[in-house]
Each structure stands twice: as C-alpha cells, then as structure tokens.
Amino acid sequence: MWSKLTKFGRVRVGAAALTAAIGSTLPFTLPAFQQGASAQSSPSYSGMGCVSSNADFGDATPFTDYVAGSATLYTSSSSYIQDTEGAIAVGGAVNFTVAPGKYFSVGIRLPGSYSSNPGLAGDSLIAPNGSGSPIVTAGNVWVGSGVGKVQNGGHLGSVNRSATESTPLNFAQTTQLLQNESNGIYGDSPSQASYGFDNASDTLTIMSAAPPGAGSVVDIPDSVFSHKNMTVDVKAASGASVIINVTGGSDMSDVATVNASPQYTLWNFGQASSVKLAPTVQWRGTILAPYALLTGGAQIEGSVYVQSLKSIAETHLDLYQGCVPTNLFISKTSNPSSITSGQSSSYTINSSASGTVIGVTLTDPLMYAPGVTYQLLSFATTASNQTAWTNCSFVPPTSSTPGEVTCKYLGGEGGVTNPEFAPVVIGVTTAPSTPTTLLTNTATLSSPIQSVSSTAKITITPPPPSLSIGKTVDGVTQITLPAPSLSNNYRLTVQGSGVFQGPITVNDQLPSYVGLSYGTPAVSVISGLATSGCSISASNLLACSFSPSQSYLYVPPTQSLASITVPFSLSSSATLAGSFTNEASVGYGNSTMTSNVVKVNVNDPSLSITKSVDGSQSVTVTSPSANHTFTLTPSGSGTFNTALVVSDFLPNYQGLSFGTPGISGLYSGFTESANSCTTPTPGQVMTCTFPLASGVSFIQVPATTPLVTITVPFSLSSSAPPGSFTNGGAGTTGTSVSSTGSTASSNVVTVNVNGTTPVAPSQQLTATLSKVAQVASVQPGGSDSFSITGTFSGTVSSPVTLSDPLPN
Structure with a gap:
C-alpha cells in the first residue's frame, strides 16, 4: 500500500561509456569555481546504479511528516490555513496549535481528498496522544483520546481512538530503520559528486555526475552553510538522485534559497541533534534527521523524517522518488573471546x-593457527523472520592456505526487502599444544554495489607449563669424596610439559671450596629446543638458556627437556673433613622452580673398630690362668691424612696383668715402631699410634678394610678372686680409633673369673668339730639342745657343707 522507491549502488564504468551515458543529459554547464575558495574539481562519475526495490524508509515511507517523538504543528497569524499535504505519523505527543479563525489541514493532496482523485488511500494521521482538532481531508485516522475532534475536510475514513494499543505503526522499529539508513549513507563514498562555493554570489553549488536513474553522494561540512543569505544550487541530470550528507552540527538558518529537485534530493542530517532552518526558506528535498529536532522553515518541498518537530512550515507532498543506497549490516562476535589452549x-x-x-x-x-580447527556449526534460520542462505560452504585452513566460510543468498528477481539473514556459527577448537595466539577474523557481507565487514578476535593463551629440576652428584644426592678426586660430575635434569614460547633458564650457584675446580659443562636438549650451551662465571655461577627452535614448543606431560653435566675435581689441597652443598633452579617467565640439595663430603673417612677376647665376646677363665688375649681390629675407608690412633682403657682386676702388645696387618702408608703402643697397665689407657709413612701426605682406602690388628696378652694370678671384668665401649674408659677427624668406638667384651686349680697338700683344709648337749638326761615331756663348734685351717676354694644326722 506504500509508495515505492529505487535503490542505487556503485557500478564501475569506463570513460567512453561514461561520456555516452551522461554527456548529453546534464542540464547545466559546470561553473569555473573561484580559486582559493572551497572549490573542488568537477566530479568524475564512478557509478551509482539503481535497482528497483520496495520502500527504503520502511513504514515511514508514505508519510510527509514522520516524527519519532513529539511534534508541535501550528499556524501562523498570517496564514488562513497551514497544512501538511500528505500523511502524518507522530510517535509522541502531537500538539495542533491553531490561531483563532485559522485551520491546520492534513492530507489535502492525498488520493481521496477533494483536490485529488476519489477513494481512500490508507492512513493519513497516526497520533497516539496529543491535543488539537485538525482537519483531515482523506484516509483513516488513528488517534488517542487527547486529540480533539477530527474534522472531516473531505473523504475522511474511520477514526480509531485506541491508537495507544492498536496503532498500525511500530515507531521504535521504524525509527531504528531510519537511523540505520542514515548511518549507512554516511559510509558511502562521496566521490560521485562535488561542491564549490562562490564567494561573489554567496552560492554553494553541488554537482552530480550521475545520469538519469542513477545517484551520487556528497559529504559537506556544516561550516560551509554559514554564509548569510546564501543560496544552494543542486545541479544534477533530470531523474538523477543527489544525497547530501551534512557532517557535524546542522544550523541551516543562513540558507535563504535552495534550488533542487524535491523528489530527487535527500538531505541527510544523521550526525545532528537539531536542524534549524531559516523561518522564511522554501527548502527543497526530503530531510532525513532521525536523531534531531527540526525547527523553522516556511515551506518544505519533500518529506520530513525526524526525531521531533516544532515548526510552522508547510510540508508539501513531494515524496522522495530517488535512489537510496542499499545498506548492508554485519556483526561478528566471539564467545568467549578469551580461552585457554585445549578449550573451545x-x-x-x-x-x-x-x-x-x-x-x-x-x-x-579463517586464519591458520597451530592446533586450531574450525567447524561450520550452523547456518540455518533460528526465527521465522530470518532469511535463509541459499547455500554455505566450508574449506578448512592449512598451514599454507587460509580457510573460508562462504554463504550466498541468491534471491532471484525481486529479491528480499530488509532481510535479516540466518546467523552463521563457526566453532573454534584448540588443542592443548596451541601456543599463545590472537585469532583475528574479518567477515565480509557484499553485494554488487556494497560491502561491509566486521572483525572478531579470540585470544588463546596456553596454561603455564610445568617445570622441575633435579640434581645429583655422581648419581646420588650425597657422596663422600677423597682428595684428590679428579672425575666427578654434577648432573642437572630439567623436566617439563606444556607450551613453551620463550627461553628456559637454568642457574646453579656452584660451591666454592678450597681445591675445588670445574670443567666445561656439557648440554643435551630435547628436539625442538635450541641452546648455545652453558657458562660458568668467575663467581662459579652456572647459567644455561634454552629456547624453542620455532615460535613455540609443545612438550607432552613430564618429559626430559635438558640434561646438563658439570665436571668437577678436588685437588690434594682440598680442605679435609669438610663438605659443601648446593641446589639449582629452572625458570620460565615469572616462575622459578628449585632442585633438591646435593652434598659432597670431602675427606671424611669412615672408621670402625671391633674387639674380642680369646676370639669371643665373652669368656670364663679360672685363676690362676695365662695365655689370654684381647684383640683390637680398627677398619676404615676414605682418605686419611693424619695418624691412626687406637686407645684402649685396660681393666683393673686383682691378679690381672698384661704382656707386650702385638701389631700385625698395618695398612700400607701407615708406619709402626717399637714404641707404637704404650706399655699396657691395668686401669690405664694403652695408646697405639701409627703415623703416615715418610713422604706420604694421605692414604686412600677405597672400601672398608682392616687397617691394623693389635693383640694384648693378659693373665690372672692365683690371687684373682671370682668375678668378672669388661673391656671396650665408648668414652674415656672404652676403646676407640681415630684419624683425620673421625672417631669410632668398639664393642664391649667380658671376662668371667669363677674357677680354681687344685690346692697343694700343705694348703689343704683341716677342720675340728665338737658337739655338746645342754643337759645329760631328759625326762619324758622335757627338752634339751645340742651345740656344734667347728675350727678350720688351710685354703677354702669351695663351699663348706656341715651335716648332722639326728637320733630317732
């Protein structure tokens, strides 16, 4: 039921074709512009071809005045009647302010009015709320209760006063369409027209090179319209559309005259919040100002599409018949826009x-990225008002070629009006190995006359990789080394998993120790890592660095990344009986992991000593007796650089005496003499000392080996009483061995003395016994007692037993 417009777009044509197309159709000669002014060269037409379409202004198309918000329309005191020749639609409050004796007329030139052909032609007034009593000449009326009596000025149709609930016009949707249209026109190239200002005549000339049926767009800053009482001349071929984008604010009050074709000139004030016309100007051309308040004007030859209106201007029925660019819209989003490697x-x-x-x-x-795969998840309609794609195809990207999703709508003749196409959903899947990546994808919607693009991004960030480092010295975490020791190694093992995109660093503050020196480190790394080796600074800091040989390296869970071997040696000058420890660290990004601690003991010999008596741990002897032996056997391993000293506190027991110690099996490198051991004395410490041989600075004992055997003979005289005594153990009354700072104590042995030998006849025991009764005789029922007395002489070597069989 609405009128139709045409649309235009860009079409590239050659110079010859251009001359043939427009050379004879321009109804004017391009003027020579004043140099130094804002003149531009004559435009060269690059082609804005029109295609037939339905109304580009949507449901607002048939209205002479379309106001999204409120409107005040009133008559001047000098005019008998003020009117809008076409239909009016006001989304907010409308106020028809009429001076006494005056009238405000709506739709006088609509089909069906007394000045036009009979017959109704749709809605002439939509005013959901407001005031005033307009004269409506033709059409149906939708008004709220606030609007006064609607006077019938001709062929008035029905009057509906439920407009707030049943108005046939969706103002929010229609206004949004107008705003989109206005915004889209600003994006069209202004190269199809030019303008220039003649200071002498205060005339702005706008020239279009478009032939009939085509169109052009020109962008003009609002400052160009600031010349007092200026004239605007729009020169174009008959039937050629001219769209004028006024940039910035829009104070047009200095424009006194506009010479243009009303039905083929469109003024786009989409960047303005207000548009002010001179109160006496006869403005030619449709005004598209969907964000603005329009004020002023005497007559407007064309339609008005505005946010709000306050005017005494008459709006004449000159609907825009020209071209409007088809505006494509596209929006591409990502959800979520940031993910972790392995997520979608x-x-x-x-x-x-x-x-x-x-x-x-x-x-x-679709851009290629390692570990990223795409899927065309959906391109079907999800709502009844959506337009389906004719077909869609998907080509995945490879490392050498980008992929692409392509969807086409082939509408055929007539096409589709104001389509909303089915959403296209593309899945993005990442592998755990995907490195840090910014996926930037730009989708483009294009027609033969326009293309628009939208870009969306997805940031992919791998989780921090895991790292650990272990350290050993000669395969263990603690070791005792002699000095010198020339072939030892620290070994550092770096393990990790995940995505690495930068250097991995290893640092190890190697110990400083007297006689300790380091060789050249050796490094081996996993495939995909590159290294220039390791260095040891003057302060013994080991520093190594490894980096992916490509832009990144993905390592599956828990693999060895690098192995570092650091050889070191201990010279004979190394401090003895000491130790040193250290640990290493591995770092990546802002994270640092520390290894275990390893320890090296230097020249810390191991010592032990065992003791026996007559080859056992405990013996029983008689007294007197001889030919008994304490045996001391110290053993050890490691490096010895001082004398081997054995100390034995000898027991003190009655009748006990010692003979001369015996020495055998002394380990090579130690030496003995006649005075190696002090004289053994009961209750005294016997000390045996075995110094290093002349010219020997240390002795290396590779494994636990007996170092010497010392025998101490002892005997017991006949005066030795029964009992026992011990020898050995720890402390000052025990037995010990020491050398090179190490000391060990022996076990304890026991000697029991509880037997005797036969007594000589001269020493045999003699005894005299006597037994006496207390009374000689006893009567029956009486009592008596015996006394026994014994006298002994000689040696008592066993218990004495006395027996007396009593009479019966």
Whole structure:
C-alpha cells in the first residue's frame, strides 16, 4: 500500500561509456569555481546504479511528516490555513496549535481528498496522544483520546481512538530503520559528486555526475552553510538522485534559497541533534534527521523524517522518488573471546540489510593457527523472520592456505526487502599444544554495489607449563669424596610439559671450596629446543638458556627437556673433613622452580673398630690362668691424612696383668715402631699410634678394610678372686680409633673369673668339730639342745657343707 522507491549502488564504468551515458543529459554547464575558495574539481562519475526495490524508509515511507517523538504543528497569524499535504505519523505527543479563525489541514493532496482523485488511500494521521482538532481531508485516522475532534475536510475514513494499543505503526522499529539508513549513507563514498562555493554570489553549488536513474553522494561540512543569505544550487541530470550528507552540527538558518529537485534530493542530517532552518526558506528535498529536532522553515518541498518537530512550515507532498543506497549490516562476535589452549570458542556472524537485496555473499576467511580447527556449526534460520542462505560452504585452513566460510543468498528477481539473514556459527577448537595466539577474523557481507565487514578476535593463551629440576652428584644426592678426586660430575635434569614460547633458564650457584675446580659443562636438549650451551662465571655461577627452535614448543606431560653435566675435581689441597652443598633452579617467565640439595663430603673417612677376647665376646677363665688375649681390629675407608690412633682403657682386676702388645696387618702408608703402643697397665689407657709413612701426605682406602690388628696378652694370678671384668665401649674408659677427624668406638667384651686349680697338700683344709648337749638326761615331756663348734685351717676354694644326722 506504500509508495515505492529505487535503490542505487556503485557500478564501475569506463570513460567512453561514461561520456555516452551522461554527456548529453546534464542540464547545466559546470561553473569555473573561484580559486582559493572551497572549490573542488568537477566530479568524475564512478557509478551509482539503481535497482528497483520496495520502500527504503520502511513504514515511514508514505508519510510527509514522520516524527519519532513529539511534534508541535501550528499556524501562523498570517496564514488562513497551514497544512501538511500528505500523511502524518507522530510517535509522541502531537500538539495542533491553531490561531483563532485559522485551520491546520492534513492530507489535502492525498488520493481521496477533494483536490485529488476519489477513494481512500490508507492512513493519513497516526497520533497516539496529543491535543488539537485538525482537519483531515482523506484516509483513516488513528488517534488517542487527547486529540480533539477530527474534522472531516473531505473523504475522511474511520477514526480509531485506541491508537495507544492498536496503532498500525511500530515507531521504535521504524525509527531504528531510519537511523540505520542514515548511518549507512554516511559510509558511502562521496566521490560521485562535488561542491564549490562562490564567494561573489554567496552560492554553494553541488554537482552530480550521475545520469538519469542513477545517484551520487556528497559529504559537506556544516561550516560551509554559514554564509548569510546564501543560496544552494543542486545541479544534477533530470531523474538523477543527489544525497547530501551534512557532517557535524546542522544550523541551516543562513540558507535563504535552495534550488533542487524535491523528489530527487535527500538531505541527510544523521550526525545532528537539531536542524534549524531559516523561518522564511522554501527548502527543497526530503530531510532525513532521525536523531534531531527540526525547527523553522516556511515551506518544505519533500518529506520530513525526524526525531521531533516544532515548526510552522508547510510540508508539501513531494515524496522522495530517488535512489537510496542499499545498506548492508554485519556483526561478528566471539564467545568467549578469551580461552585457554585445549578449550573451545565460536564465532557468530549476524547480517542484515535495509532495502531490497537481490543477492549477497558472506565470506569469512579463517586464519591458520597451530592446533586450531574450525567447524561450520550452523547456518540455518533460528526465527521465522530470518532469511535463509541459499547455500554455505566450508574449506578448512592449512598451514599454507587460509580457510573460508562462504554463504550466498541468491534471491532471484525481486529479491528480499530488509532481510535479516540466518546467523552463521563457526566453532573454534584448540588443542592443548596451541601456543599463545590472537585469532583475528574479518567477515565480509557484499553485494554488487556494497560491502561491509566486521572483525572478531579470540585470544588463546596456553596454561603455564610445568617445570622441575633435579640434581645429583655422581648419581646420588650425597657422596663422600677423597682428595684428590679428579672425575666427578654434577648432573642437572630439567623436566617439563606444556607450551613453551620463550627461553628456559637454568642457574646453579656452584660451591666454592678450597681445591675445588670445574670443567666445561656439557648440554643435551630435547628436539625442538635450541641452546648455545652453558657458562660458568668467575663467581662459579652456572647459567644455561634454552629456547624453542620455532615460535613455540609443545612438550607432552613430564618429559626430559635438558640434561646438563658439570665436571668437577678436588685437588690434594682440598680442605679435609669438610663438605659443601648446593641446589639449582629452572625458570620460565615469572616462575622459578628449585632442585633438591646435593652434598659432597670431602675427606671424611669412615672408621670402625671391633674387639674380642680369646676370639669371643665373652669368656670364663679360672685363676690362676695365662695365655689370654684381647684383640683390637680398627677398619676404615676414605682418605686419611693424619695418624691412626687406637686407645684402649685396660681393666683393673686383682691378679690381672698384661704382656707386650702385638701389631700385625698395618695398612700400607701407615708406619709402626717399637714404641707404637704404650706399655699396657691395668686401669690405664694403652695408646697405639701409627703415623703416615715418610713422604706420604694421605692414604686412600677405597672400601672398608682392616687397617691394623693389635693383640694384648693378659693373665690372672692365683690371687684373682671370682668375678668378672669388661673391656671396650665408648668414652674415656672404652676403646676407640681415630684419624683425620673421625672417631669410632668398639664393642664391649667380658671376662668371667669363677674357677680354681687344685690346692697343694700343705694348703689343704683341716677342720675340728665338737658337739655338746645342754643337759645329760631328759625326762619324758622335757627338752634339751645340742651345740656344734667347728675350727678350720688351710685354703677354702669351695663351699663348706656341715651335716648332722639326728637320733630317732
């Protein structure tokens, strides 16, 4: 039921074709512009071809005045009648302010009015709320209760006063379409027209090179319209559309005259919040100002599409018949926009168009990234008002070629008006091995006359890789080494997993120790890592660095990344009986991991000593007796650089005496003499000392080996009483061995003395016994007692037993 417009777009044509097309159709001669002013060269037409379409202004198309918000329309005191020749739609409050004796008329030139052909032609007034009593000449009326009596000025149709609930116009949706249209026109190239200002005549000339049926766009700053009482001349071929984008604010009050074709001139004030016309100007051309308040003007030859209106201007029925660019819209989003390697995301592409679309193509090149795969998840409609794609295809990317999603709408003749195309959803899957990546994808919606693009990004960040480092010395974490010791190694093992995109560093503050020196480190790394080796500074800091040989390296869980071997030696000058420890660290990014601690003991010999008596740990002897022996056997391993000293506190027991110690099996490198052991004396310490041989600075004993055997003979005289005594153990009354700072104590042995030998006849025991009764005789029922007395002489070597058989 609404009128139709046409649409235009860009078409490239050659110079000859251009001359043939427009050379004889321009109804004017391009003027010579004043040099130094804002003149531009004559435009060269690059082609804005029109295609037939339905109304580009949506449901606002048939209205002479479309106001999204409120409007005040009033008559001047000098005019008998003020009117809007076409239909009016006001989304907010409308106030028809009429001076006494005056009238405000609506729709006087609509079909069906007394000045036009009979017959109703749709709605002439939509005013959900407001005040005033306009004269409506033709059409149906939708008004709220606030609007006064609607006077019938001709062929008035029905009056509906439930407009707030049943108005046939969706103002929010229609206004959004107008705003999209206005914004889209600003994005069109202004190369199809030019303008220049003549200071002498205060005339702004706008020139279009478009032939009839085509159109052009020109962008003009609002400052150009600031010349007092200026004239605007729009020169174009008959039937050629001219769209004028006024940039910035829009104070047009200095414009006194506008010479233009009303039905083929469109003024776009989409960047303005207000548009002010001179109160006496006769403005030619449709005004598109969907964000602005329009004020002023005497007559407007064209439609008005505004946010709000306050004017005494008459609006004449000159609907825009020219071209409006088809505006394509596209929005690409990612959800989520940031993910961790191994997670998934998706792109969603929403696209639409204002106006009629014959055919469009959606293309989305997909960039290759390691570990990233794409899937075309959906391109079907999800709502009844959506337009389905004719077909979609998907080509995955490779390392050498990008992929692409391509969707086409082939509408055929007539196309589709104001389509919202089905959303296209592209899945994005990442592997755990995906490095830090910024996926930047730009989708483009294009038609033969326009293309628009939208970009969405997905940031992929791998989780921090895991790292650990272990350290050993000659395969263990603690070791005792002699000095010198020339072939020893620290070994550092770096393990890890995950995505590495930068250097891995290893640091180890190697110990400083007298006689300790280091060789050249050896490094081996996993495939995919590169290293220039390791260095040891003057302060013994080991520093190593490894980096991926490519942009990144993915390592599966817990693999060895690098092995570092650091040889070291201990000279004979190394401090004896000492030790040193250290640990290493591995770092990546802001994280540092520390190894275990390893320890090296230097010249710390191991010593032990065993003791026996007559080859056992415990013996029983008689007294007197001889030919008994204490045996002391110290053993050891490691490096010895001082004398071997054995100390034995000898027991003190009655009748015990010692003979001369015996020495055998002394380990090579130690030496003995006649005075190696002091004289053994009961209750005294016997000390045996075995110094290093002349010219020997140390002795290396590779494994636990007896170092010497010392025998101490002892005997017991006949005066030795029964009992026992011990020898050995720890402390000052025990037995010990020491050398090179190490000391060990022996076990304890026991000697029991509890037997005797036969007594000589002269020493045999003699005894005299006597027994006496207390009374000689006893009567029956009486009592008596015996006394026994014994006298002994000689040696008592066993218990004495006395027995007396009593009479019966």
